[in-house]
Amino acid sequence: MNKPTLPQGTRDFNASTIYKRNYIFNTIRKAFQLYGFEPLETPAMENIDTLMGKYGEEGDKLIFKILNNGLDNPAKKTEITEAFNKVLNGKLTKQITERALRYDLTIPFARYVAMNHGQLTFPFKRYQMQPVWRADRPQKGRYREFYQCDADIVGSTSLLNEVELAHLYAHVFRLLNLPVTIKINNRKILAALAELCGGAEKLIDITVAIDKLDKIGIEKVKEELQQRQLTAAQIEIIAKFLSIQGSNQEKIQALHNTIAHIPLGKQGIEELEYILAHQQSNNPLPLEIDVTLARGLNYYTGTIFEVKANEFAIGSIGGGGRYDNLTELFGVANMPGVGISFGVDRIYDVLEGCNLFPPQISSGSMVLFFNLGPTESNRAFELLQNLREQDISGEIYHEPSKLDKQFKYAERKGIPIVIIIGSKELAEDTCTIKQLKSGHQTTIAQKELLNYLSNLITSL
RNA sequence: GAGAGCGUAGCUCAGUUGGUUAGAGCGACAGUUUGUGGCACUGUAGGUCGUGGGUUCGAGACCCAUCGUUCUCCCCA
Numbered sequence: 001m002n003k004p005t006l007p008q009g010t011r012d013f014n015a016s017t018i019y020k021r022n023y024i025f026n027t028i029r030k031a032f033q034l035y036g037f038e039p040l041e042t043p044a045m046e047n048i049d050t051l052m053g054k055y056g057e058e059g060d061k062l063i064f065k066i067l068n069n070g071l072d073n074p075a076k077k078t079e080i081t082e083a084f085n086k087v088l089n090g091k092l093t094k095q096i097t098e099r100a101l102r103y104d105l106t107i108p109f110a111r112y113v114a115m116n117h118g119q120l121t122f123p124f125k126r127y128q129m130q131p132v133w134r135a136d137r138p139q140k141g142r143y144r145e146f147y148q149c150d151a152d153i154v155g156s157t158s159l160l161n162e163v164e165l166a167h168l169y170a171h172v173f174r175l176l177n178l179p180v181t182i183k184i185n186n187r188k189i190l191a192a193l194a195e196l197c198g199g200a201e202k203l204i205d206i207t208v209a210i211d212k213l214d215k216i217g218i219e220k221v222k223e224e225l226q227q228r229q230l231t232a233a234q235i236e237i238i239a240k241f242l243s244i245q246g247s248n249q250e251k252i253q254a255l256h257n258t259i260a261h262i263p264l265g266k267q268g269i270e271e272l273e274y275i276l277a278h279q280q281s282n283n284p285l286p287l288e289i290d291v292t293l294a295r296g297l298n299y300y301t302g303t304i305f306e307v308k309a310n311e312f313a314i315g316s317i318g319g320g321g322r323y324d325n326l327t328e329l330f331g332v333a334n335m336p337g338v339g340i341s342f343g344v345d346r347i348y349d350v351l352e353g354c355n356l357f358p359p360q361i362s363s364g365s366m367v368l369f370f371n372l373g374p375t376e377s378n379r380a381f382e383l384l385q386n387l388r389e390q391d392i393s394g395e396i397y398h399e400p401s402k403l404d405k406q407f408k409y410a411e412r413k414g415i416p417i418v419i420i421i422g423s424k425e426l427a428e429d430t431c432t433i434k435q436l437k438s439g440h441q442t443t444i445a446q447k448e449l450l451n452y453l454s455n456l457i458t459s460l
Numbered sequence: 461g462a463g464a465g466c467g468u469a470g471c472u473c474a475g476u477u478g479g480u481u482a483g484a485g486c487g488a489c490a491g492u493u494u495g496u497g498g499c500a501c502u503g504u505a506g507g508u509c510g511u512g513g514g515u516u517c518g519a520g521a522c523c524c525a526u527c528g529u530u531c532u533c534c535c536c537a
Contacts, residue, residue, distance in 0.1 A: 402494065
């Protein structure tokens with residue numbers, strides 16, 4: 001028998017990891033609800049047609065496809081062999097696979113809205129916290145199964161939605177005590193740049209190249225643009241665009257000078273200005289205009305966001321933006337939307353790497369009753385049940401052993417309080433309470449136990 | 461899809477130019493200690509050296525293949 005292993009890029013989570021993950025989930029969920037979003041859950045798998053073609057060519061390759069059942073049916077052997085040969089040539093067919101694991105939460109949401117738009121109240125604000133799967137090669141901060149936490153607003157073009165989402169981002173990271181930068185840009189600005197360089201069809205070439213600016217530098221970007229068939233004059237325009245620097249105000253000014261004469265560009269700039277203007281002066285958001293921010297997902301049409309941790313090197317820990325035509329892919333038009341996403345697994349890595357988890361987030365047992373014999377443990381069990389009725393979590397050691405072992409069990413499980421009932425306590429109707437951390441120990445009447453513990457626990 | 465590193469005890473790792481019986485720390489278990497943990501000391505258990513082949517008198521070490529894993533690029537959360 002071989003040792004069992006996990007599929008590549010997946011992980012088991014032990015208790016202490018889950019306590020920490022729940023701290024993140026709870027923080028985000030609370031904020032989502034505070035901002036008026038309501039929960040939604042969708043299935044792990046979708047029909048493959050729902051997902052394919054929504055994430056670009058690369059995205060399609062990274063979707064986990066589910067093999068159909070019954071492929072070994074002898075009656076269909078010819079048909080299926082034929083279909084399989086198509087798969088070998090890179091063509092998916094329904095005979096082989098008709099379902100796939102969800103790749104993100106936005107497309108399933110769009111599918112849901114398209115299916116239910118008659119029943120929903122618009123603007124519809126939903127949040128969703130579920131795992132997604134991508135067949136990427138795993139590496140640092142990249143997993144094949146990971147959680148996204150999304151908040152989206154559909155049925156409104158109001159920029160107030162963008163403002164709300166920017167505040168929601170800032171709110172959550174403030175609660176988590178995590179210093180971040182929310183990078184912001186607008187697809188319309190990039191579209192205007194493309195127009196300036198001779199045509200909308202250049203948009204993808206341009207965004208792919210300039211997105212790499214901070215990694216490979218301006219000269220390499222120019223080289224790449226050249227390879228992508230842009231003329232020297234066009235590259236010069238882009239280089240000037242990329243040289244935009246300074247404060248957000250200075251960047252806005254520079255954008256005005258560069259692309260404001262193009263209607264789309266003017267609109268994009270105004271949208272950025274609107275979002276920047278709607279901050280409270282006493283509590284500004286960590287917003288930073290980044291003209292090179294493009295984002296790979298093809299469906300964005302306006303504002304785009306990306307969140308980076310300030311003090312930890314990992315990919316983005318959040319992203320999002322405006323998409324004006326998503327449900328159109330599912331036959332429902334005029335359903336503009338905007339949304340953001342939190343990457344819980346990366347946020348976990350950052351909090352762990354920067355030591356930012358609060359010390360007291362375990363939710364294991366509060367008390368351990370020692371087992372010092374059959375009669376003693378009967379009484380202990382009675383008292384334990386009383387505590388449990390009153391919402392105090394606890395357990396009793398499973399067999400009478402040396403105190404040494406029982407102490408070590410409590411210590412290893414991080415149980416802060418042990419309660420000892422031996423023959424002496426049994427005879428006197430008392431119990432001995434010891435706090436592991438301080439070593440402080442006291443003996444009280446058994447009927448005082450609940451009261452004593454309630455006070456003690458709130459003071460911990 | 462392209463490239464690089466690493467697989468030795470439950471965990472972290474050492475293992476010399478290829479040479480007898482494969483090592484340490486931590487952890488586990490037992491004892492010193494049958495009503496007071498963390499410390500200390502003593503002892504015990506635990507390894508087909510990822511797998512398969514090859515070179516060699518001899519392989520944990522060298523070569524090839526394969527699997528797993530980590531990281532980088534691409535792209536992303």
